[in-house]
Amino acid sequence: MDKIDQAYEAAVEVLRACASPLGLKASALAGGYPHVWARDAPITSLGALLTGDAALLEASRASLTTLGAHQSELGMIPLNVDTRSGQVTTENAGAIDANLWFVLGHYALHRHTGDDAYLRSQWGRIGAALTWLRYQDMNGCGLLEAPEAADWADLYATRYNTLYANALYVGTLEAASRLAAALGEDPAPHLARADDVRRKVNLLLWLDRPWDGHRFGAQLETLKALRLEWFLLYQHTGTLTEKPYFLPWAGFREFGDTFDGFGNMLAILFGIADEAQAASILDYAHAAGTDAPAPLKAFFPPIYPGDRDWREYYRSRNLNLPDQYHNGGIWPFLGGFYVLALHHAGRGERAHEALRALADANERGRTRPWEFNEWLHGRSGRPMGHPLQAWSAGMYLCAYHALRRGEAPLLPPCPPRSGDPWAGASG
Template identity: 25%
Template sequence: MHNYAYHKAIDLLKKASSEDGFLASALDISNYKRVWSRDGVICGIAALASGDQKLIETFEKTIETLAAHQHQMGTIPSNVSFKGKNVEISYGGLAGRVDAVTWFIIGVCQIAFYKNDKTYLHKYKTNIEKCLQLLNAWEFNNKHLVYVPLSGNWADEYITDGYVLYDQLLRLWALQSYNYFEKCELITQKITNIRNQVEINFLPDSNGEKFHEKAYKNMKAKDYAPASFSPSGYKSQFDAFANSLLLILDLGTDQFKNDIISYSSCLIQETKLKVLPAFWPPVMEQDEEWSLLKDNCKYEFRNFPYEFHNGGSWPMVNGFYGLALFHNGEKESVSKLLNEVNNLNAAEDFSFYENFNTLTGKAIGVAKCAWSAAAAVMLHQTLNNNFKLLID
């Protein structure tokens, strides 16, 4: 099953390839027939893992497209659409996308690392430096954590805002990857400052001055890091993507990392699909946070409980959790998770759906979703061919 599913995933990545980069879906759906920053880089990482030269070339085209349409202020496009000679550039919908900037930096660095070619990095050094300057500005208070608007990242219809853990960790990954090549003392110090602030403000029983001492004390201790906090307090939902990045980046004590894995393992066993939901528990209509959710959509409402970002299960997110497990020596668990990801992707004759209803197991969202295929490729090659990401 693993090998057959792997080749089906590779086939989909090829079908989602265009002369301008990876498209979000191989289907002709307007909002997905675009070169997206985060989707494109995640598909690109899978391309590097596969070693397929054509897919790697598509990754390079993705980076070229994003760099060519960087805003003068430094913002990387959320997506770029090509319709004949007309080019449509989006830096976000209801809000700008902070993670477009960090994924771009990560993408450039992953290619340079794979090629063992620092000159590739230097090709985009000006673009990266503008990104880093913009991220510094987005701190607003110069205290080393970026402030993210509601709808400001991949969970663009969810409730997280303010100091969002996922975005802090992507920035950390981007800086560590860039500094692997640059060896800059100022960046080294910035990395240390960000790591310290993440541990102080997101991890339980941490020492140090908190951004929001009152809210931190009121936050119930968890076996994982909370999704976000803002002046109004903490949002304590489990963010599977963020906690996976935390494991990959080696933040926290060994005990805390084991707690995250234990919590995740129990949650997987409790669900019908035997994979991690993106966020947990779901926000229900009677919950106070429903008011943040119900109108946070540009087109149609999709965040019903157990679906989409609101407790839905995504193959892509589980791909990164699998990488986290491998990074922490849990190879047997990675193999089991890969099997479940392949089962999700195989639904309806390998339709590679975007996400699934965690309660019923029903496939929802867009089919032929490229980063669903990317998850399987990353996990397969990490497990079977020891593919290595650039982390630091």
């Protein structure tokens, strides 16, 4: 049997071991991650739902029901729920992407099942989750603001207007529009907000300065009219120059200077990047080696002690040292999004190469083959995280179905960006 097909069968077995009455656990390893996580479970379901396995369908649905049952009075979805105790975890509580993936998880489930009755039963919780997200735009700029380490990279110093959260917000709003339409609600407000976020991500986090002075001048004028603080970021920061990818974050007079693999793949998949931008991002990702020795590194290049964004908490549990964990480490679940982005951009040959590299990565193990490890060292490619990780297996399945079976991933089919975000200053 071909290794790509072997990996598929092994991934299904991992997910069956992760299924529990409360939903999809993040890891099948005893003592690993025995929780239903608000980001891991919906991401895992992107592949689990495509298998046609009834138990995995039920576990995907149970994950959302469990998370929704613990929603706060203000609409916040908990970071995770422990399947052993049924209690929520307070470490890193308030992660901004929990609500985002909760909505996207409902979209994936409804797109797969067409179950309007279940969707209607959960619609109040979905609406409350969206309202909570709107309040994360604390200054009314249209983009989400997040404190440091408040998303999936919960030991890494992204902050304020982050690419990952806002790219995900575009997809979430597109998903909300389709769910609203399915229930006879008005989808227009969600679509309008998605277009606004898409445009502002381009204005704030994509740089074309040296290639077209007039274009960059128009960008500055639009930024100044929209949000003086955004204009001042460029005016007072002389080190900002062109990048072949979206910046990972922008804050008060400062910005991130690394390649955010997840955020940039989402920018491609959710139509924030146009065709030329997508080509630039994917060319860089491959040329810089962010997909080697396996796809895909979380952030690149690594941050070292003494660098501006180094944090002493990176040493916690020996995790975020250079080339490890979020700081240049390889995450196989991100490799699944990389394959999807290549496929979306029409790079079929590279997508198949990446899928095979991802199968190789998931086969590696410290104690057994087909370990589907959480993360690998960024240079050696050796597994260093928890084995039997649900989203490593789930995103492999999602990528496999897209390439081998021609089945679209269960993400909102967002259109490519149209129009010039630098034109006009309204909104």
